[in-house]
Amino acid sequence: MRVAIAEDSVLLREGLARLLGEAGFDVVGQCGTGDDLLLKVRSYTPDVVIVDIRLPPTHSDEGLRAALEIREKYPSVGVLVLSQYVELGLALKLLADSAEGVGYLLKDRISDVDDFLAAVRRVADGGSALDPLIVSALISRQRADDPLARLTAREREVLELMATGSSNQGIADKLVITLRAVEKYVSSIFGKLGLPSSGSESRRVLAVLLFLQS
């Protein structure tokens, strides 16, 4: 799997490259700005890019702009955005109308090495990875006539993992249950929330997210 990294902190960039290299990724490019990242994507067409949301020169939105541009011009390239803060507004902007091949994680998640590598692979394969902080904030908010109250505790757990982009297999592994059981929970959740059950795992991320946000 080919990966390119845009991160202006050299220390972190090299740590990431080493981690990915050791995990069997082919790190085809490392750079410190959004413009360089676009050049690397054009030259090497990696499977996935990992990009810091704040990049030089102004450290405001350069990383996000590079990510959006890559998503638009190279839809086959997965984009995983890293940030010191996770903001729902930015997640919505990044996902826009598709959660396919996109991820948005807090930088802290990198050191949960296994989960992080799984997220990178998922995004590279066209799946999605949304930071649990965003999902838990959305799930824990009070709602008048809360439809989430109709879910069992287990179903809530499954919903939360689903919203972060976990695949059914991923959910099964995490909760140590069978794939068959996960599928049952998923269809029960969609039924209770009145969501149309859509096949693709990345499409359901967006559906769940929009449901939770409304």
Add this chain to the structure above:
Amino acid sequence: MVADAREPPSVSVLQAIAVAGLVTAGGSFALGMANEDVSGIQVLLLEWISIPYVAAGLVAWWRRPDSRLGALMIAGGFATAVSALAFASYSLPHTVGLVFDILPAVIFLHVYLAFPEGRLRSQFERILVAIAYVAAISLQILKMALDGVGPHNLVKLSERPGAAHTVETVQLLSISAICLAGIGVLATRRRQAGRPLRRPVALLINSFALGLLMIAVLFVSGTLDVSQFLVIQRATLLVIGISPIAFLVGLLDARLARSAVGDLFVELRADPSPVGLRDALARALRDPSLTLAYWLPEFETWADIDGRPVQLPGSQSGRATTLIERDGAHVAALLHDPGLEDEPELLAAVGAAAGIALENGRLQAEQKANLEELKGSRARVIEAGQKERQRLERNLHDGAQQRLVALSLELSMLKRHLADDAQASQQLERARGEITASLEELRAVARGLHPAVLSGHGLEVALQSIAAHSPAPVQLSVTLEGRLPEQIEVAAYYVVSESLANIAKHAQAGTVRVEVSRAAELVVVEVVDDGVGGADTELGSGLRGLADRVEAHGGRLRVWSPPGGGTRVRAEMPCE
């Protein structure tokens, strides 16, 4: 008063001119009455012009020695009287009278255009008047030389009535045209002045324009052999005589104006507040264009009643300035019509009557200016604080936070390498847990310092995030076109985040509505909840800080929170 005063003429000079004027007028009157061919009305009309012009000229010269207007008016009066010599049956005075036949009309044109300074203001006006003089004198003599004006004419050289008629037509039409152009000049000046004229001045200028119009009509009809010529001529003479009388009435009016000072005294004693002071002064001075400026010694500037700096008009601005002083220090300046400089006593009396009120006005202007200064410095303090917080957030983000993330990653990788050593793994995991906790704390601190997402991505994105973290569901509506100025965005952000924090703590709200919109030049931020209400609307603690931020940008923050009726926080900030 700003006047490089020339000495007024001595009384004996004025008396001599007055006597000469009366003698000339009496002489012309006697000549006219002695001539059987001339009607008494005609003679009286000439006196109607000549005497008031000499009289008004004398007053003008005495009151405004700097202006040549008085001398010009006297010349007009004498020229009119001299033209009556044409009534004489002796050849010499008759001839002299004929030479002066047309000249008075041009002198009046000159007076009208030269009012009030006594000089013409543009090259165009000078050329107009010069051509008119040439037509009135040279063409008149040429006409007489060609025998265009009857018997007893000493300068007759040949007898060519056809040519004389042509010369007369050219003469009269060209002066008529110049008179009409003169009306245009008066109208243009009035439009350019762009402010209301004092009433006596407006009356006077109107009489000028009417005079010019009548001269033009008279001369045109003179070339056309109109049967009603005599009527037109008398009407014209009647109208020309009005101007000096209007002038004298204006001066009399000024004397009467001084009685208005008494009213002003009474009015200001009843209410010495600066409110309405300008209007009261404008009434007393009868100058609707009057404005006031106050001297602020602390700022070394002139300012209006609201403390905004103003420039005093220069000498070329067509405005005049009268400084009001108290105990040797500037208090205020009256910016008024230059015509008022004719009335120094009135200005002094009004200035004295309004002394206390003007001093009050000055204090109010000073207070407002101080307040503005304070507002400005509060905005600067808040902005400087904001910049500093932004800088700190940036330093934390690019420094400590990045290093801790890298360190945590390093420990994780180390742990993978030491997978066989359970104890080491455990210790590394503990260390990583510490780092994660530190990162969380740092993140909270940094975000509290400055919401970086705001500068990077704007108000809507930033508010979506805080809305998502609100325990009560938030209906967020941001209707803005493009970004707002940074300081306004920051203030709006804090209004929403602080309000949502208060709602989470106290309101027990079911839903919250957050609206940010921009109408014309006002940004409105409103946070409304359906909670228990009864919040401290006296802007205690947290709200005070918010109000500071909002007010520093010239806006205001209001809170409604009836018990049981929810809470509504509304911030309005001007934004250009």
